[in-house]
Amino acid sequence: MSLFSVRMRSSREEQGTPVHISGAERIVAETDLERVAATFVQRAMQHKNGTPDFVNLSIERVCPEEIMSLEALPIQTCDVEDVEEGHRAAHHLLCEAGVSSESANFAIALLKAGPAPGGRVMRGAVLLDAEQPIRMEPDPHRGVRVSKLDWEPSVLESWCNGIGHLGIARPRVWEAIAIASKVTAQPEVIAELCWSDDQSYITGYVASQQFGYVRVTHLKPLGSLIGGRVFFIRAGTDIQSLISRLEKQPALVDRLPTRPY
Ligand code: WAQ
Ligand code: MG
Ligand code: MG
Ligand code: MG
Incomplete structure (x- = not known):
């Protein structure tokens, strides 16, 4: 089974500086990737501290032997x-x-x-x-x-x-x-x-x-x-x-x- 690291971070620019709003990280099976990515987009867009103008979502394969x-x-x-x-x-x-x-x-x-x-x-x-x-x-x-x-x-x-x-x-x-x-x-x-x-x-x-x-x-x-x-x-x-x-x-x-x- 392939495992993937999924990471999200979101920010909003204030006076020319990107200010962090939220982030999240998980390690999930390939079959869960789409669902988890969707929850991260939702988490970024619906955060109580504000709406971001930048969201970064990254997905990377994880080598099981390195865990x-x-x-x-x-x-x-x-x-x-x-x-x-x-x-x-x-x-x-x-x-x-x-x-x-x-x-x-x-x-x-x-x-x-x-x-x-x-x-x-x-x-x-x-x-x-x-x-x-x-x-x-x-x-x-x-x-x-x-x-x-x-x-x-x-x-x-x-x-x-x-x-x-x-x-x-x-x-x-x-x-x-x-x-x-x-x-x-x-x-x-x-x-x-x-x-x-x-x-x-x-x-x-x-x-x-x-x-x-x-x-x-x-x-x-x-x-x-x-x-x-x-x-x-x-x-x-x-x-x-x-x-x-x-x-x-x-x-x-x-x-x-x-x-x-
Ligand atoms: N690595 C390093 N720093 C982080 C990470 C991370 N993966 N995630 C968050 N931070 C830093 C970042 O500066 C955030 O601004 C700050 O921590 C707070 O993150 O009831 O919700 O996700 O037992 O807002 C702890 C108590 C809750 C829970 C912590 O932090 C309980 C929380 P947040
Ligand atoms: Mg927070
Ligand atoms: Mg957190
Ligand atoms: Mg120690």
Whole structure:
């Protein structure tokens, strides 16, 4: 059976600069290509943050031997009252995972302000040195987009059945878990911080191999169009090698966590 990576990104030009609206990535069987491509076009055109004037859809064959096997990170939820408490919780989790207080604070301030120049959102993630608050991604407008990833369909089905009672068996959550599982599986990455750029979604997370995927229920104000991702990396990391794996190595979540949810 042939597998294909399908990727979508959409943007809208504002004052001469293309501003990211949405993106998505999957790995699917050839027989599912048309259906998934259609859902991506729909996703791009009907995004709540705006109508794009540019949509890029790309389809590439994936070599099955190259696929990296991923274990889904286990989930926990940290319930907080407001954004301030959420940021304190995220800061605490990041420090526990081995990020310096300075880098954690820098990352939170960056996602609050908009990580791209001019306070805009990025298509991909910021790479931040985990010790000192120094950005390492080559293009701070674009960032690093984790691509070529998905869940193995039967494993996703078991995962959905397993966490059904929590009410979070939704694409937004499983897509984020796939990203966090691929990102934290890289030996150079200590942790990830994320919150959405979708104006109606305020729950974000801190992920690490140590704690798994920890949802923090309030990380930004409702109505804000600003969000993003920060990957905290060890000092001395070979940036190009890490980026190449994050962007190009196909990966499938094909195992459930051995620890409880
Ligand atoms: N690789 C790198 N960065 C990405 C990727 C990717 N594949 N996808 C999104 N980003 C960055 C980009 O800068 C976006 O602006 C930002 O992350 C937010 O993306 O309840 O919905 O897709 O457990 O808006 C997390 C909590 C939801 C879910 C995250 O992010 C839950 C979310 P969004
Ligand atoms: Mg997304
Ligand atoms: Mg790691
Ligand atoms: Mg979004």
